[in-house]
Amino acid sequence: MSGSSRSPNVHGRRARSLAAGGLTLAVVAELSSAGLLGLSGWFISACAVAGAATFSSFSYVAPSGGVRAFALARVAGNYSKRLVLHAAALRRVATARAGLFDRAAATGRAQEDGLWSGELLDRSMADADSAGMALIESTTRFAVTAALTTGAVIAVGASTSLAPAAVLAAGVVLMAVIAHRTPGTTRETEQHTRKALRGELVTAVDAWTELASLGAAEQLAARTTARFTRLDSAREAAGRRRHRTTLATGLIGAATLIATAVTGSAPGAPTFVFVALLSLGVLAQAEQLANAAQARATAKAAHRRLTSVPLTANDPTIAQIRSWRTEQDIGFADYLLPPMALRPGRVLGATVARGAMLVVTGRSGSGKSTLLRTLASSLRQATEGRGGRPAVVAVAADDHLFTGTLGSNWRLANPALTDNDVDARLAQLWLNDSGLTATTPVGPGGRQLSGGELRRVYLGRALALNPHVLIVDEPTTGLDDRTARHVLGILTNLPDTTVVIALHAVPAWLESSGQVTQLPLDHPGP
Incomplete structure (x- = not known):
């Protein structure tokens, strides 16, 4: 020592x-x-x-x-x-x-908070x-x-x-x-x-x-x-x-x-x-x-x-969220959140079973995205993948596609995927209805896809990793009601993955199904 x-x-x-x-x-x-x-x-x-000189005694030796x-x-x-x-x-x-x-590793939150671009x-x-x-x-x-x-x-x-x-x-x-x-x-x-x-x-x-x-x-x-x-x-x-x-x-x-x-x-x-x-x-x-x-x-x-690179947002009044732990024994404890994420003094705890879903709800600005980023960051710090599976995969609201085809983007997550595997997953997400295949070019940053298509492509790429914990920010953005219900149905039917998603509100059919745990973040009114 x-x-x-x-x-x-x-x-x-x-x-x-x-x-x-x-x-x-x-x-x-x-x-x-x-x-x-x-x-x-x-x-x-x-x-x-x-x-x-005519006569010289100059010595050149020294x-x-x-x-x-x-x-x-x-x-x-x-x-x-x-x-x-x-x-x-x-x-x-x-x-x-x-x-x-x-310094970046010591804080752990730098990349998740967007400080390390x-x-x-x-x-x-x-x-x-x-x-x-x-x-x-x-x-x-x-x-x-x-x-x-x-x-x-x-x-x-x-x-x-x-x-x-x-x-x-x-x-x-x-x-x-x-x-x-x-x-x-x-x-x-x-x-x-x-x-x-x-x-x-x-x-x-x-x-x-x-x-x-x-x-x-x-x-x-x-x-x-x-x-x-x-x-x-x-x-x-x-x-x-x-x-x-x-x-x-x-x-x-x-x-x-x-x-x-x-x-x-x-x-x-x-x-x-x-x-x-x-x-x-x-x-x-x-x-x-x-x-x-x-x-x-x-x-x-x-x-x-x-x-002077900003690495943390330390504040002694920041609330804490404690003892998050999944059934797979993947968890974290005692880390700080920015002030906008929770009410002052509020302490949250939750246990989510394997295959279950936690839905974080709240209006815009309540801290849903911040909370999800912090969860993902802390899980990555505290755990390692088991059995070749990553501990956690997060799909942010502003995720990114690289120029190329859908297949090449998904194979960044799982190199073993064939074009047939990609086409099958596209069909599962109803993306084949739009004519998308593994060989479809996405353009710079996914420019050739619509907003709803992008959300499902991001989600499909994350599912290809088969993580222990999947965190998705606003998975239904840009989707019609029928497609949104289909996507949420896929997320509630992952028997070996704990799912955490952020929504403005839980749909009535999902709330009544008894398959989700809710975590509301709405700030109290004046």
């Missing part, structure tokens, strides 16, 4: 150690690169000066050894840096993603990547620039005087300030705008017939054109900002390089070349700070979103 409780701390220490090791290797590699650049320039200049040492350190440092930093960044990405799913999940995964890769794209660049500037200032000050060292330090600080003021979320905003625009275009293509019949095609085209124009304008503005930042840092870098080289006492040619090349390496590194600042701003925004 104690070992498992220490495990997260151990993993956290290892991750921090890996990141610190990667940053150290990055600093060593860049210092070696700058040292190699400066020492090589000094060495070549010193050799040239010595060769031009400088050439230093060049080789810097070169080896640079190669080894760069290779090791890539290995360690990428491992540390990937571990951070994996930790962020795992934490995201852990596909779009939100996609964005959260991208945010986890941005937060993790900030170690390479932002933190490392800032750390390397700081260490390189410190080392270069010390080397320049020691080889010449304090004046050029101070000029170099001031130039790097000014470039860092300009980089920090650069907008950091431009790329993120542009990606979000493009994503929204793509979504609207796809929706418009799917609904083009309806839009044309409504006379809204021209308005949609004008709105889409306006959005394209805004996107292009935003891109141009962002490009101008990036260009201004690049130009400003380049000019400051050039001025700093010139001022560093000419400031102070006149050095010899080798020292002059050493200072110039070393300063050039530092200033080239400082020019990358604009990209580092942008990556840092993107990572901070990603972290804020990752830690």
Whole structure:
């Protein structure tokens, strides 16, 4: 127990150690690169000066050894840096993603309450990547620039005087300030705008017939054109900002390089070349700070979103529903419901036998759909399928069909279904009267089917799973009285499945049959 409780701390220490090791290797590699650049320039200049002299006692042994040492350190440092930093960044990405799913699993209600949509999940995964890769794209660049500037200032000050060292330090600080003021979320905003625009275009293509019949095609085209124009304008503005930042840092870098080289006492040619090349390496590194600042701003925004995703609707006054249990010993207890689901202080309990039906009734807004979603979520958390059957299957009021045929949609639930099996189930639900077969295409989102047909197709797909508990929200929506009675008759005749449905009111024939238990949710009148 104690070992498992220490495990997260151990993993956290290892991750921090890996990141610190990667940053150290990055600093060593860049210092070696700058040292190699400066020492090589000094060495070549010193050799040239010595060769031009009539008599010279210049020894090339020590400088050439230093060049080789810097070169080896640079190669080894760069290779090791890539290995360690990428491992540390990937571990951070994996930790962020795992934490995201852990938070969702801990609440359990997030998906059922519609808080975890596909779009939100996609964005959260991208945010986890941005937060993790900030170690390479932002933190490392800032750390390397700081260490390189410190080392270069010390080397320049020691080889010449304090004046050029101070000029170099001031130039790097000014470039860092300009980089920090650069907008950091431009790329993120542009990606979000493009994503929204793509979504609207796809929706418009799917609904083009309806839009044309409504006379809204021209308005949609004008709105889409306006959005394209805004996107292009935003891109141009962002490009101008990036260009201004690049130009400003380049000019400051050039001025700093010139001022560093000419400031102070006149050095010899080798020292002059050493200072110039070393300063050039530092200033080239400082020019990358604009990209580092942008990556840092993107990572901070990603972290804020990752830690502020709404997962629950906690409220100390929320009522509780306790001890729901079916005859198959599938149940749950002590979970919270949103305030609109039940009256304050109301506690519900029910036992439903196998093959029986619970009907949740109430007018619109009384909390029927919320209650059914919560039941389904809690059953999924508390149980597992038995004998290959799922514990619970829920059919929401806004269920979804995928583009394809009826057969391909139903086989998502049960891959063993043949076309003949699908046709038999369609006949059971009276869908064959509409000419529907296993090979009938449903169109995008089931667009080619009527509302009543969709409800029965959703129900048939759920029945193909043969769950222990079947939860259906408004199964008779869009059906005439005769078809609605037939569908309810099918649901009351499932001998091995407990059925929970939501209706505005129980039909008289079903109420008098004695086959259902009612759970009214209507709020009391004023």
